[in-house]
Amino acid sequence: MTLPHRLPIQGRIHNRVSDDTVSRPTPRVRSSRRSSPDAAFPTGVIRRRRWERSYAKSVAASDVLVIFASVFTGQLVRFGPGYAPVQTTTISRLSYSVVSVLLAVAWLMVLSIFRSRAVGVIGRGVEEYRRVVSGTFWLFGAVAIVSLLLRIDLARGYLLIAFPLGLVALLVNRWLWRQAMVRRRRADHCLTAVLVVGPSSLVKAMVRCFDRHPESGFRVVGACVPGAARPPTGGICVGDREIAVFGDENAVFAALHSAGADTIVVTATAELGNRGVRELAWSLEPLGVDLMVAPGVIDVAGPRLQMRPVAQFPLIHVGPPQYRGAQRFNKRAFDLVFVIAGLVVVAPVFLAAALAVRLTSDGPVFYKGERIGLDGKAFPMFKFRSMVVDADKQLALLVNESDRGMLFKVRADPRVTGVGRFLRRYSIDELPQFLNVLRGEMSVVGPRPPLRCEVERYDGTVRRRLLVRPGITGMWQISGRSELSWEESVQLDLAYVENWSMVQDLVIILKTLRAVLRHEGAY
Incomplete structure (x- = not known):
């Protein structure tokens, strides 16, 4: 039952017998007596609702165009521009043009039923994509069941073109709208x-x-x-x-x-x-x-948090981190498959970079630097050499230029060679770390590989970074890279360790590709 808006809520609550009558200050509530419902809304709410509704309408209009274009493209590719009758024993004179219209309308209805365009979903996280995918697969199953019950023999080629094409187009459409929204938000709008x-x-x-x-x-x-x-x-x-x-x-x-x-x-x-x-x-x-x-639980999110009502009291269950047992095996299997496939793809770039380093400066092609990995074990991390041979000896002269704590990194480092600067700009110098992954010393995604001098200064909290293998990329790579402070880098690494999941790894890899192409924070 809706409570009357005119009456002070707090006054009614005090008259009830409750089991939580702890003497604490509570917000003072003053209700509005304005006649217009919209007049009671604060200015911020009115402003937010305007851009949310405008954005939702734009997404809905583009969904209509995408879905109709997809189903009629499937019809055109499968049957051509002429009349195409449907083979059925229960419905007479049914053409694929009618089927395409009905399928498109049903698709739009399913997206609405799954609330894929709800204002709290669009433009926020992967939930929007999940609802689009779930609704599409649900519709595909419903079409199969209805066709079987009504004995409608829909051409498989038509469905195998329309559904995959429509699903991909919908996801791309939502992604494009999201990128437009991100640009507006970076400009302090929406x-x-x-x-x-x-x-x-x-x-x-x-x-x-x-x-x-x-x-x-x-x-x-x-x-x-x-x-x-x-x-x-x-x-x-x-x-x-x-x-x-x-x-x-x-x-x-x-x-x-x-x-x-x-x-x-x-x-x-x-x-x-x-x-x-x-x-x-x-x-x-x-x-x-x-x-x-x-909830007051810092750096814990995602699948580890579950709401569990116990005796009508809402409790948040914090599950254990997923870096042991079967999850570690799954991550290792993913690393091996990804790296082997990646080496095949980047082999030409790998060889070209090695040749460029060898021909433009004296010294070895690879640089081996000691890093600390899983459970505090040291290993040699491979990189294409991007500095002069005696770069380590010149380190003491540059330490004072860095004010970022243990994370030593300076702009315009004079030790970096010309080729090395290009390799660093596009993270090509890190490709040899694929070999570290094959050797089991690193992972594709993980915390930043630390130096021994850093680990020696770790406290008990920061040492949790060593519970998983360090990664070629990670949260630090997609959140600013060299622009991050020491505290920010540690916080991102700990958040990854506490909330690791395969889905998160895939998202980080995709965002890494974008960060590398934009060479954000790399020097």
Whole structure:
């Protein structure tokens, strides 16, 4: 039953007998008495809804064009431009043109049923692609069943062209729209304005995370910090940005309008309490404001997190990391298949790079540097030599130029040769690491391979990077490469170790190809 919007929710809750009557401050709720439903929406919600609806309509229109083009292309390729009757014993005078129209309409309906164009899905993560694929396969099965029941003999060639072509075209269409959305978000358009309710440390962490991934579209525009003064006396500085603080956890609704936010992220669940979070959710519902609750578990996500209601109490189950047993065997099998296939493909580039290094500078073709791998074991990591022969002896002269902690890397390194600079720009110098993968010392995807001097300074937390084999590429490779600080590199590596999955490896490999072609952060 929908609660009346005019009545203060908090007042009714206090009159109920509840098992969570802990004395904690709860948000003060003031309901609007405006007659128009839309008038009660905050400015940020109205702005977000406009671009979300516009984006969803554009995606839907392009889906219509893609699906109709795919099914009629299948018909044209299979039967040509003339009239093509369907062989059936139950329906008379049925042509493939009618079948194509019905199939296209059914396809669009299935995509709507699977909510592949829901505003919370499109442009966010792989869930959008999963729903498109699931809906398409479901439709393919439904067509097979209906054809069997109605004794309609649909040409296999027609279906084998229309469905794969349509599925690929739909995925490409969604990807193109997503890239357009990413460009708009990088230009500060189509953003989700977030108000964070929680301590300043978590506000800073969230700001850094969102700023590092602008393609996500989330932007922190304000905060309500427990214990903060009302009215606020200052903000939270994160780099060159200052996040306004609008008071404590009881100032949420005033801050919502002042900051122009459309989404609230709660990290201060202890301060609000169970009842406070519940009342906040009820109060935000008529305003159209999204509410998210951060679980407080850092660097753990994906398949390791599962929501398990126990005795009507929602609990988040954190599963163990997947770097042991059968999962390690699967990863090793994938590495071998990928590397063997990759060596066949890049063999010409491999030989050309080796020849260029040998002819342009004195010294060996390969550089062998000691790295620390799985369980702290040392191994020689192979690379095409991109520096002069005595580069290690000149290291002491350059150390002072780096202010990035243990991650030593400088721009315009004078030790790099001309050919070496080109090899580094496109990561060709790392191709010999495929040999390390064959030897079982590295993986295709994993943490950055560390030096011995780095490992000697590791604390107990950072040493968890050694629980898996280091990788040719990884989260660090697609998130800035040489532009990353030491702390950012460690955080990305630990997040990978804690949340490894085969799907994540495939995504990282695809993003690595894009990063290499754009030579982002490489020097």
